Amino acid sequence: MLWLSFFAFTVLVIFACEFSQILLLRQMSKKEAYSNIDKARKDILQSYDKSSLSEFIGSLIHAADSYGVNVRLIGKDGALLFPTAGMEEGENLSADYSGELTQITGNLNSIYQANSDTFAYSYEFKDENGNTICYLYITDNVYMDKSAFVSMIFQTVYISSVMLIVLTVVSGALSMYISRPITDLTEKAKKMGYGNFSINFKEESASGYSEIVELSETLNYAENELSKADQMQKELIANVSHDFKTPLTMIKAYASMIQEISGDNPEKRAKHTQVIIDESDRLASLVNDLLDLSKIRAGIDAVKPVLFNLSDCLRTVVDRFDYLRETAGYRFNLDVADDLYVEADKSKISQVLYNLIGNAVNYTGDDKTITVRLYNENGLQHFSVQDTGKGIAPEELDSIWERYYRSTETHKRPVKGTGLGLSIVKTILDKHGFAFGVRSEVDKGSTFYIDFPAHNVAELSD
Ligand code: ADP
Numbered sequence: 001m002l003w004l005s006f007f008a009f010t011v012l013v014i015f016a017c018e019f020s021q022i023l024l025l026r027q028m029s030k031k032e033a034y035s036n037i038d039k040a041r042k043d044i045l046q047s048y049d050k051s052s053l054s055e056f057i058g059s060l061i062h063a064a065d066s067y068g069v070n071v072r073l074i075g076k077d078g079a080l081l082f083p084t085a086g087m088e089e090g091e092n093l094s095a096d097y098s099g100e101l102t103q104i105t106g107n108l109n110s111i112y113q114a115n116s117d118t119f120a121y122s123y124e125f126k127d128e129n130g131n132t133i134c135y136l137y138i139t140d141n142v143y144m145d146k147s148a149f150v151s152m153i154f155q156t157v158y159i160s161s162v163m164l165i166v167l168t169v170v171s172g173a174l175s176m177y178i179s180r181p182i183t184d185l186t187e188k189a190k191k192m193g194y195g196n197f198s199i200n201f202k203e204e205s206a207s208g209y210s211e212i213v214e215l216s217e218t219l220n221y222a223e224n225e226l227s228k229a230d231q232m233q234k235e236l237i238a239n240v241s242h243d244f245k246t247p248l249t250m251i252k253a254y255a256s257m258i259q260e261i262s263g264d265n266p267e268k269r270a271k272h273t274q275v276i277i278d279e280s281d282r283l284a285s286l287v288n289d290l291l292d293l294s295k296i297r298a299g300i301d302a303v304k305p306v307l308f309n310l311s312d313c314l315r316t317v318v319d320r321f322d323y324l325r326e327t328a329g330y331r332f333n334l335d336v337a338d339d340l341y342v343e344a345d346k347s348k349i350s351q352v353l354y355n356l357i358g359n360a361v362n363y364t365g366d367d368k369t370i371t372v373r374l375y376n377e378n379g380l381q382h383f384s385v386q387d388t389g390k391g392i393a394p395e396e397l398d399s400i401w402e403r404y405y406r407s408t409e410t411h412k413r414p415v416k417g418t419g420l421g422l423s424i425v426k427t428i429l430d431k432h433g434f435a436f437g438v439r440s441e442v443d444k445g446s447t448f449y450i451d452f453p454a455h456n457v458a459e460l461s462d
Contacts, residue, residue: 002175002178002179003171003172003175003176006171006174006175007167007168007171010163010164010167010171011164014160014163014164014167015160018156018159018160019156022149022152022153022156025152026142026149029142029143030119030142032143033118033119033140033141033142033143034111034119034140036067036068036069036140037067037069037111037119037120037121037138037139037140038111038121039063039066039067040063040064040066040067040069040071040121040138041111041121041123041136041138043059043062043063043066044056044059044060044063044071044136044138045123046059047059048125057082060073060082060083061083063138067140068140069138069139069140070138070139070140071083071136071137071138072097072136072137072138072139073134073135073136073137074097074100074101074104074134074135074137075134075135076132076134076135077098078096078097078098078099078100078101079095079096079097079098080094080095080096080097081134097137100137103120103122104120104122104135104137105122105124105135107120107122108122108123108124109122109123110122114139116146117141117142117146118139118140118141118142119139119140119142120137120138120139120140121136121137121138121139122135122136122137122138123135123136124136178209181212181216182212185201185212185215185216185219188201188219189219192219192223192226195230197223197226197227197230199223200220201215201216201217201219201220201223202216202217202220203216228402232402239419240286240290243286243419244283244286247279247280247282247283248279248283250275250276250279251276251279251280254272254273254275254276254279255276257272258272258273289420289421289424290420292351292420292424293420293423293424293427296348296424296427296428296431297427303344303345303348303428303431303432304345305343305344305345305432306343306344306345306346307341307342307343307455308341308342308344308346309339309340309341310340310341310342310349310374310381310383310452311336311337311338311339311340311374313346313349313350313353314336314353314372314374314383315334315336316350317350317353317354317357318332318334318357318372320354321357321358321361324361328368329368330361330364330368330369330370331367331368331369331370332370332371332372333369333370333371333372334372335371335372335373335374335375336372336373336374337374337375337376340374340375340376340381340452340454341455342381342452342453342454342455343453343455344432344434344452345428345432348428348432349428349432351424351428352424352425352428352429352450353383353385355421355422355424355425356385356425356448357370357372357385358421359387359421359422359448360385360386360387360389360446360448361387363387363389363390363446364387364388364389364445365387365388365389365390365445367388369387369388370385370386370387371384371385371386371387372384372385372386373385373386376454379453379454380451380452380453380454381451381452381453381454382449382450382451382452383449383450383451383452384447384448384449384450385447385448385449386445386446386447387445387446387447388444388445389445389446390442390443390445391440391441391442391443391444391445391446392438392440392442392446393442397438397440400422400438401422401423401425401426402423402426429450434450434451434452434453435450435451436448436449436450436451437449
């Protein structure tokens, strides 16, 4: 296709250029012949009015020389009066113009096309009695006459054919140079579509031009991302099924125990049924989180922003952890400024705050201290939750958000986690367009933060 387009374009350009040039040339030479005759005519008639015979003859010769036209004086009978044979050396002048007489007398005082290659002008000189003395007959040949025109057309066709052969080869080579890397890339992209993520698209760019280099880099990037997503999906399925299996095994084991052993012992039976209830709850929250995440990601659960009091919302979330303060000795340091407002989806932001504080509770150190801050600074409402736990290794800092799921249960958690908490946090905050992140030092603890855009309190309507 590319080659055909190149070819057609070249043919069009060659013919358009050549033919328009020839036509223009012919048109211009016609105009020139016309204007030469016009100028010669004016000069001659002017001198006829004012001068002597010799001066008049001089003006005929001068006009013929200056404008390159043929000037003749023809008698009434058609005989050539001027120039006489011998005056114009080398010219084989016809002495008899009787054949042209009708044309001369029929077009008096006008410049006309005598035939396809000649323009002419005729004028009648009269004596005082009105009798014809002779005729002035000026002619000029069109510079590019018919035969020159035809031979130029032949030349053009010849040159164009040679150029076409050359250009066919050149355009063929050029289109191959352009299209080959594209065809190769297409082939490779097809392979990638079948799940092969080990293709190196960059090989194409070695011989390619900048667009191909860019395209192969983009494809490499896309391949990288796809392979990451593919890997994550596999991990997710492995981890989810693993985490489904544990509570299911527990439920089955305890149900069998009730059936076979503890059915008649109310105390044991109550303990065992409680395990079944707890494990079912865990399964339910795992399923809920998975559903939440896929809904938010797919955009089904759209973000519905309202203006609300972030300070109050944060305090309510922290209050949900009160039971840990009372029963397990956790300490919450609160440094929350009053009446800071934000425009966002309130229930989703509550979920984000809950997940982050829940993680801080799960991962904080032995002093069981969690510090929650919310303050206005530089036009931003800065939220942070800090723990004193083991922190996060620098190489893991990026992946904790991306990882769909993390099943390694290293310690007993006071808050039930499904391993999807941070993925949900990231998805929700990304949808809002809020900046967020984590600062962490191994063995010293982590601080998760969000920068909410500030809102003018005067505009609020919570
Ligand atoms: P979960 O906490 O249920 O495993 P999350 O998605 O909430 O799942 O967190 C992903 C991972 O990020 C956790 O498994 C943990 O390794 C790390 N992480 C999250 N919050 C903290 C924290 N406050 N301190 C240390 N590590 C954390």
